[in-house]
Amino acid sequence: MTDLIARREALLGPNVPTFYDDPVHIVRGEGVWLYDAKGRRYLDCYNNVAHLGHCHPRVVEAIAHQAAQLNTHSRYLHEGILDYGERLVAKFDHGLSQMLMTCTGSEANDVALRMAQAVTGKTGLIATDNTYHGNTTAVAHLSTRRPPIGGYPPHIRRVPAPDSLAPLGGSPKAQAKAFAANVAQAIEELEQAGHGFAGLMLCPIFANEGMPGLAPGFLDATVNVVKRAGGLILCDEVQPGFGRLGSHWWGHELLGFAPDLVTLGKPMGNGHPVAAVVARPDVMAAFRNAFGYFNTFAGNPVSCAAANAVLDVIEDEGLVENAEAVGAYALGLLLELRHPLIADVRGLGLFFAIEFARDGLPDGAFCGRVVEAAKDRGILLGRVGRAQHILKMRPPLPFSRENAQMLATTLKDILQEMPA
């Protein structure tokens, strides 16, 4: 273990993130479980990439079978990308009927920004002030958790993120109004500065901001502001997508608005590097005609086979229904947790957040101790929020009631042993 850490530092350099003070050495995955080198098992309550559970045999089989048949670029004709893409876009309304495949959510968001610029002929982009949309240079400009080298360029504006501890102002309705007003002001600033306004990128449930439990309709006023200004709503569904929310396949359906495009990533291939943008034909055409985009690995037959198997399993195993049912059950258990520092417990399907605050201020240190203690007891969690004070839980969708009980019981034990 010490040896692996030393080898990492020698090979990968400094400041390469690992999870946990004493990182785990994972060698095997199966369903909701990860196993370390000593055979100890951990309940994975964090990894939304392994959407169907780790190493789902149908995805493994689809990859193995197709990799032995053909794995090449999309400049030749192949049914794989068409069969998958037609099935995928059928899951969207609002005229989102075309697809562009990439290898990562970062690449998808990078394309999405250019789509907005191609449609509008403007460059100005807006995101929230506490978010992450990926790691390319252009997308990192929006990602406030990881400030870009050389600072933020002038065509980017940031608006205050919805936050349950630091509300934008007043009642839920007033907060929605304040968010829209801040977007309107940012648009005005971009236009004054000569950049013009191309689009607003956001995760519809504000997952990286801490999933602040917004009601349907929260974004209606904002969407109106954006559309009136001629800009696009760029909806990053990398976290809420593919049925995690239980009630809906996509986050924007829950919030009830019509995006101009959506981007997809992590869960799409259950670990295989595949991602996509789904857009209206007018948006796709503006981009395709302005820019000769080609991505060597994207849309290859193996990626499409993996992604297609993911849809098969979600449907055949009823995983969206499971996310709704087990999600509600698990949320019920989490809501029974009692601790003086718990400020809020909330959930959407199999996506949960527990917020810790001390005297009304976020308590990231306490949240960090909970994550470490859970790891020591065999449960893998993450955290998020302005002060990393929010437990973030996104287990694989086959999460069971028994898994939920184990999670809730472990958290209860930990909290009992950790006075405020």
Place this chain on the structure above:
Amino acid sequence: MTDLIARREALLGPNVPTFYDDPVHIVRGEGVWLYDAKGRRYLDCYNNVAHLGHCHPRVVEAIAHQAAQLNTHSRYLHEGILDYGERLVAKFDHGLSQMLMTCTGSEANDVALRMAQAVTGKTGLIATDNTYHGNTTAVAHLSTRRPPIGGYPPHIRRVPAPDSLAPLGGSPKAQAKAFAANVAQAIEELEQAGHGFAGLMLCPIFANEGMPGLAPGFLDATVNVVKRAGGLILCDEVQPGFGRLGSHWWGHELLGFAPDLVTLGKPMGNGHPVAAVVARPDVMAAFRNAFGYFNTFAGNPVSCAAANAVLDVIEDEGLVENAEAVGAYALGLLLELRHPLIADVRGLGLFFAIEFARDGLPDGAFCGRVVEAAKDRGILLGRVGRAQHILKMRPPLPFSRENAQMLATTLKDILQEMPA
């Protein structure tokens, strides 16, 4: 076929590139061969992704085996990324001892640009005026074949690419001097404009520029200019890397210069989406300390298993030696081709270029007809160059003497039937 084309247009939108006027419908690959839906086979002389041959069983087996074991992010400890990375960096000199993994060559080049900016604290970048380094927003700024939406930003400068038909000036030595002088002038312009100079990105054999057959030492003067100005040499080895040149594992070894980092892509996983930057520790540290880079899919155990199997096969099957021996044999055959429009025939290992010109001017139309005719006769080729007038041939490395004979004989027949 018509149906597939119609489905592509409906799903993917306009202006999505396919190869050939009448695109092929490929359903299976094996070794150097691709098979269409009617069972017709094509000799693949273009696809450098299938470095070991299509669907190499050892890579398929490595992917299938690891995908069934574990496929998760690199924030947990795992031997896969370490075993692979240590083996990879051992193949480099010049202190290039650290690695950062990505999913695509575009992502690797996007990171490379930021590494140069992190080391120097400057933003100015230089590339040639006829190149392609990938598809992210930042990298597309360097890619002259595909102009960026909104035009080139002011911190990018382009210098005339080496070109066998439009020499930079005079003898090979004079051309090298002219290239260096143009880079020096671009650096001066970037400094005058307040951007400063971060780095020069280039493919060491100028593959996308048409592989103009440069002698070792061509870049020596340029490298001196760049280093004196405090900038970095960002060496894009996506095409020449992993032994394709036969004489060397990497293009910069052939040219004989010391890059500050190299980027790797297409052949690295024989089709699996995996790519990397290999850099000196000081370069890696500057980037890692300036920017919290994390890439969800990159360096996962499956990608590393695929990439490791690629190294196994290259070594066990003697593919670098084969590239050198069969490459020399094939070049000999190609040099025997006779046609009034052939301006030059050149090769480096299993990378060949045949340049067509009419009255000293590039003849892209003729080259296009050769590509189409070869496809009709069962040979897949591509083309490149300022006027798309250069046949580009990069077959999988197990290319045999028999394959080379088939390629040369087919080209001979085609050229005989196509008067100037």
